[in-house]
Amino acid sequence: MFAAERHRLIGALVDAQGRVTVGELAGKFDITKETVRRDLAVLEEQGTLRRVHGGAVAAGKASTSEQSLGTRQLQRHEEKLRIARAALALVPTGAASAVIDAGTTTELLAELLTAEPDGRHDQLLVITHAVPIAYRVSTASKLQLEMVGGRVRGLTSASIGAATLEQFAALRPDIAFIGANGIHASFGLSTPDSLEAAVKTAIVRSARRVVALIDSSKFDEETLVRFAGLEEIDTVITDSKPAGALAEALEQADVEVVLA
Template sequence: MNFSERQAFIESSLARDGHVSVPALAKACEVAPETARRDLAKLEKMGLVRRVHGGAIPPVHNSDDTTGYTANISEVVGPAFREEAAYSDKAHLHVHEKSAIARAAMELIPPGPCSITIDSGTTTAALAAALRQSSPNKGATYVTNSMPVAEILSGGGLTGVNLVGGNLRPYTRAIVGESAARHFYSLRADIAFIAANGVTPSHGFSTPDPTEAAVKSAIARSAKKTVALVDSSKIGRDFLVTFAQLTTVDAIVTDAHAPSDFLDTCFQYNIKVVTA
């Protein structure tokens, strides 16, 4: 492929998946990783992509795009979303809803030995706690980038718990970086559970930090079936970086306070909705 063809491939990948990785780009375009990185650097200068660890994500635009999403940076990172709460603070928010979501999410796990990828987040940690308590599938293999999730699962005596390598982000106790993202992109688990700081039909699932977004994007595409765990406080909120579109997931587990218009949109996209 020449540069123009690679540019078209990158833009279509970003539109479809919300992220493109250097290894995937190099393989698909049959170029060296160094060439892929140079392409992304050039496109970033052109304002067409935003580079993150291990690849690129769509840029933040200053006007409405064709989906109707206004990505003005002052709006995306407005007063309500400017600061990300630390893991220790978020763990005490909406505890009842997160526990209910976790119990409902367990019903979606395939019976028998299976492989499960689990994203970082306090809601996915609630899922880990529910799994630890009930141990519905002792033969399962778990892969996560969350230190709390790994600690909860292994502390309950569950075997087959794998914590990916990479760089620790102390603020959220999540493992991030290119090696972590690459690890998840290489997997094809039976089911993946993701969490998000916010979700809207137009902006998809989003988070404030680009390094976490890159790994979350990989986890969302690491399994045959992807399930998003989001309590109703996350719905209708936009953060800086989109890591997956609404249609990326197969199912969403939320609580009884989820807005009806959001649920209607999910049904229109044939996304299974479980209300806990």
């Protein structure tokens, strides 16, 4: 096989799988690992992929890359909706408080809350720093809303900064529903932006119970800033069963995994 054809196939594999390893490619194409590394170097120079330890990932998977809220709302909608429905069952009834973090799956949870029949969550106080979620909750007269303010980050429409952190530090909600850009066995939960990460850390530390809403595309991903270890999370709701090192780490950290 000519190198150009092999490069095309490697690029297609990275696009399909998101990640490839040197060993995997060496076996698939019956070439040495040194040849694989040279191929990856060429493809990285062309912008097709990005080399990481042991292999390569798609070029768009840099640790600081982050898509807009609108773009993410179009991705994996059915999986996120199933996760949100499973999360709805964990929202406490009676006089209770719940933080809903910024994100597309958490926004679906807020939407489901507003659509519920009157009575079930009439005494629920929803706390959020996300403008879209606050707007949704504000349209439902049966729900109480506390908006945590600060400087709003345009990409996520969420409050960030010292004022936001101070307000969350003064709260002790019954439960928090958070999102993440990645969940990894050793690195924990992460997000690309340091200011967003600081807010997520504050939410995790404030809540009596922490539930992470994470679809399976985030498994084994490490973005730039770690905001929580697995041991700080009580429950992960996802659409597919974790496997390998991540599954083992979740079990060791005594994290409940709920499949939606």
